[in-house]
Amino acid sequence: MVKSEGVRKSFGHTEVLKGINLVVMPREVMCIIGPSGSGKSTFLRCINHLEKINGGRLWVDGELVGYRQKGDKLYELKDKEVAAHRRDIGMVFQRFNLFPHLTAMENVMEAPVKVKGESKANARRAAEETLEQVGLSDKSHAFPNALSGGQQQRVAIARALAMRPKLMLFDEPTSALDPELVGEVLDVMRRLALEIGMTMVVVTHEMGFAREVGDTLVFMDGGVIVEAGDPKQVLTSPQHERTQAFLSKVL
Amino acid sequence: MATTTRPAAPPESIEAVPVRHPGRWIAVVVIAIAAAMFVNMLLTNPAFNWSFMVDNMFLPNVLAGVRTTLVMTVLSMVIGVIIGIVLAVMRLSPNPIVSTTAWVYVWFFRAIPRIVLLFLFGNLGILYQRYELGVPFDTQIGNLIGIDLNTRFLGLDARTIVTGFMAGLLGLALSEGAYMAEIVRAGIQSVDPGQGEAASALGMSRALTMRRIVLPQAMRVIVPPTGNETIAMLKDTSLLLAVPVTNELFFQLQGIGSRTFQVFPMLVAACLWYLAMTSVLMVGQYFLERRYSRGFGARLSKEQRALQEAQAAGGAH
Numbered sequence: 104m105v106k107s108e109g110v111r112k113s114f115g116h117t118e119v120l121k122g123i124n125l126v127v128m129p130r131e132v133m134c135i136i137g138p139s140g141s142g143k144s145t146f147l148r149c150i151n152h153l154e155k156i157n158g159g160r161l162w163v164d165g166e167l168v169g170y171r172q173k174g175d176k177l178y179e180l181k182d183k184e185v186a187a188h189r190r191d192i193g194m195v196f197q198r199f200n201l202f203p204h205l206t207a208m209e210n211v212m213e214a215p216v217k218v219k220g221e222s223k224a225n226a227r228r229a230a231e232e233t234l235e236q237v238g239l240s241d242k243s244h245a246f247p248n249a250l251s252g253g254q255q256q257r258v259a260i261a262r263a264l265a266m267r268p269k270l271m272l273f274d275e276p277t278s279a280l281d282p283e284l285v286g287e288v289l290d291v292m293r294r295l296a297l298e299i300g301m302t303m304v305v306v307t308h309e310m311g312f313a314r315e316v317g318d319t320l321v322f323m324d325g326g327v328i329v330e331a332g333d334p335k336q337v338l339t340s341p342q343h344e345r346t347q348a349f350l351s352k353v354l
Numbered sequence: 355m356a357t358t359t360r361p362a363a364p365p366e367s368i369e370a371v372p373v374r375h376p377g378r379w380i381a382v383v384v385i386a387i388a389a390a391m392f393v394n395m396l397l398t399n400p401a402f403n404w405s406f407m408v409d410n411m412f413l414p415n416v417l418a419g420v421r422t423t424l425v426m427t428v429l430s431m432v433i434g435v436i437i438g439i440v441l442a443v444m445r446l447s448p449n450p451i452v453s454t455t456a457w458v459y460v461w462f463f464r465a466i467p468r469i470v471l472l473f474l475f476g477n478l479g480i481l482y483q484r485y486e487l488g489v490p491f492d493t494q495i496g497n498l499i500g501i502d503l504n505t506r507f508l509g510l511d512a513r514t515i516v517t518g519f520m521a522g523l524l525g526l527a528l529s530e531g532a533y534m535a536e537i538v539r540a541g542i543q544s545v546d547p548g549q550g551e552a553a554s555a556l557g558m559s560r561a562l563t564m565r566r567i568v569l570p571q572a573m574r575v576i577v578p579p580t581g582n583e584t585i586a587m588l589k590d591t592s593l594l595l596a597v598p599v600t601n602e603l604f605f606q607l608q609g610i611g612s613r614t615f616q617v618f619p620m621l622v623a624a625c626l627w628y629l630a631m632t633s634v635l636m637v638g639q640y641f642l643e644r645r646y647s648r649g650f651g652a653r654l655s656k657e658q659r660a661l662q663e664a665q666a667a668g669g670a671h
Contacts, residue, residue, distance in 0.1 A: 151555055182560060190557035200552035204570050204648050214556035217566060248650065259552075266556060 104129045104164060104270055104302045105150060111158035112145055119145050121326040122159065127270075127319075130300040134313035134334065137323035138349060143306045146323070147272050150304065151192040152185050163192060164269055190218060193263030197275040199255045201247040207234065207258045208243040211265045219266070226265075233261040237291050253284030257291055264295075271295070273305040285309070292316070310354060314338055322346045407619035410610050411627070419603035420627060426523060426602065427588045433527035434587075435580065438534025443564065445539055456535065463532035468525070469593045475525040476518070476597035485510050522591075522599040530587060537579045541572030573646040581639035585632050592624075603627060 105127035112120040119142040127133050135143045148154040149161060152169045161168040169185060170177045180188075202210050211230040215221045221229075234240050237257040247255050256276055263271060273292065277285040289312050295301045296316050307313060313320050313334050320334035322341070330337055330346045338354070341347045396402060410416070444456035463471075488506035489495075496503025545568050553563040592604035599605065604624055611620030 153551060153554065186554070186557045186559050188557075189555055192555070194552075194555035196548060196552060196555075198548055200546070200548040202549065202552070202567055202571075203650060213566065214558060217562055218557045246648075262556070 105304065106162040109159035110149060110156050110161050112149060112154060112156050119326050123328060125321065125328065127302060127304060129302050131318045132296045132303045132316055133319045133321060134317040135306045135321045135323060136313065141323040142326040143323045144274050147274050147304060147306050150272055151189050151194055190266055191269045193266060193268035193271040195259050195263055195273045195276050197278050199259045201255055201259055203247050206244050206246055207239065210258055211262045215265050230265060233264050237261045251284060252280045253287045256280065256288045260291055270302045273303065275306050277309060310338060401618050402622060403616055403619045406616055407623050411623035416606050418601055419606035422601045423591045423603040426591045427584065430523055430526035430530055431584050431587055434530025434534050437531025438538045441531060441535035442538035442542055445535065446542060460532045460535050463529045468529055468590055469596050471529055472522060472525040472593055472596040475521040478521060518597050518599040522594045522597045526587065526590065530583065533583060537576055541576035542568055544575045545571045574650060577642050577646050585635050588631055588635065589628060
């Protein structure tokens with residue numbers, strides 16, 4: 104589903120990604136952990152081209168991200184084509200980024216109606232279903248600021264799901280939440296992975312979630328992948344000393 | 355510390371002597387005297403000539419003037435807001451030529467006093483006698499390749515298009531556009547960049563994001579200063595006598611004043627008219643601001659309000 108070959112990314116003179124190689128298979132849940140500044144969020148944002156990569160190649164569902172290749176020449180994609188690619192990739196942000204001027208229902212309906220051109224009636228029916236899926240059918244007419252952080256994040260997940268994505272990206276989805284609200288969001292994500300078999304890339308600090316739901320765990324530090332493998336193995340017997348140091352601090 | 359463990363008897367309510375405010379009473383007296391003097395002047399000074407003012411401030415040509423003033427205010431604000439939005443989007447464009455162009459526009463029109471601009475537009479007839487549409491530089495290009503080239507397909511006499519009204523509207527709208535551009539830009543920049551990212555991640559185009567996500571939220575910041583701009587614009591229509599726009603309110607009132615040698619009552623009439631119109635605009639501003647605070651603060655959605663009312667009604671039975 105996602106294939107990354109030597110992906111590099113710099114902001115000015117600082118290189119934050121120094122050659123990332125990984126593959127995410129369909130229905131796989133990959134969790135990425137690592138200290139802050141390790142480049143894990145940046146890499147996630149590269150997958151749907153919110154950040155432009157400076158080197159390497161990145162494919163989603165067999166298509167090159169952000170470029171078209173003809174012969175051995177690369178052509179940048181137009182905004183429109185990039186937008187079309189993004190429709191198949193759902194993204195959930197650390198700070199929710201719900202549209203505050205729209206109700207929960209309108210947040211979920213916005214993209215299907217305006218981007219995909221679905222009829223309002225259809226979109227409403229689908230939105231009711233997705234909101235039910237995240238357990239918020241009773242909040243569909245509430246504005247985001249009337250919802251708790253956990254509820255907002257669940258609406259944000261519903262909003263991403265409404266576009267029926269092939270791949271979901273989660274950028275520290277529980278880091279901005281009060282501790283007692285983390286569970287409800289993780290629950291929704293767990294169901295997404297186990298019941299629907301959604302392909303997911305999750306940047307997280309929730310080791311429990313990574314261990315239980317994740318198929319692969321990737322530890323990143325300093326812009327490179329230090330260690331990757333089965334979550335239980337990496338968490339219990341990390342091979343690399345940087346992984347050991349990091350895990351000893353967070354576990 | 356036995357006192358803290360004693361069973362808590364409800365503390366008696368305090369009956370203390372409140373702080374006195376002698377300053378307030380002095381202020382009341384001073385203001386009352388000043389107000390009495392002012393009212394006395396209004397009633398006894400013959401220069402006000404109230405009956406003359408009332409007789410003349412509702413003449414047909416004055417009412418037509420009120421209409422022109424209102425039409426001019428609305429039109430110049432509408433055009434100004436459209437120019438402002440376009441300029442603000444241009445200003446924030448990644449294309450340096452486009453953003454510099456917007457900057458130059460704002461720089462120019464903010465630098466020139468409105469009254470000077472209006473005099474200038476009033477005399478645009480001096481620049482060209484005719485305005486024509488065609489391929490730019492057609493005669494020059496024709497000369498260069500040695501033929502007599504004329505591509506003008508539409509020509510208008512300057513006096514027919516640059517009438518007083520058009521010149522005045524142009525002057526006010528163009529200068530308003532510059533101020534609105536800054537207001538809209540501030541509004542757009544006040545929206546969290548995460549909003550744009552979330553919209554992009556959903557596959558929304560830049561234009562759609564601007565229209566559906568960013569501008570509606572920016573409106574909360576844009577509307578209050580725009581209300582001020584509208585009120586200022588209403589008053590600035592009095593500057594139109596520089597063009598001149600002869601059927602405008604202030605021109606008419608002043609005209610009556612100087613014809614009848616009753617200048618002062620007519621100036622008071624102008625004050626009253628502007629006061630009345632501005633008050634109406636302020637009411638409109640209140641409702642607009644309420645509309646665009648949707649989703650911010652403690653306000654409930656329409657559906658939630660209906661639900662609450664239904665519950666309250668049900669609870670009463």
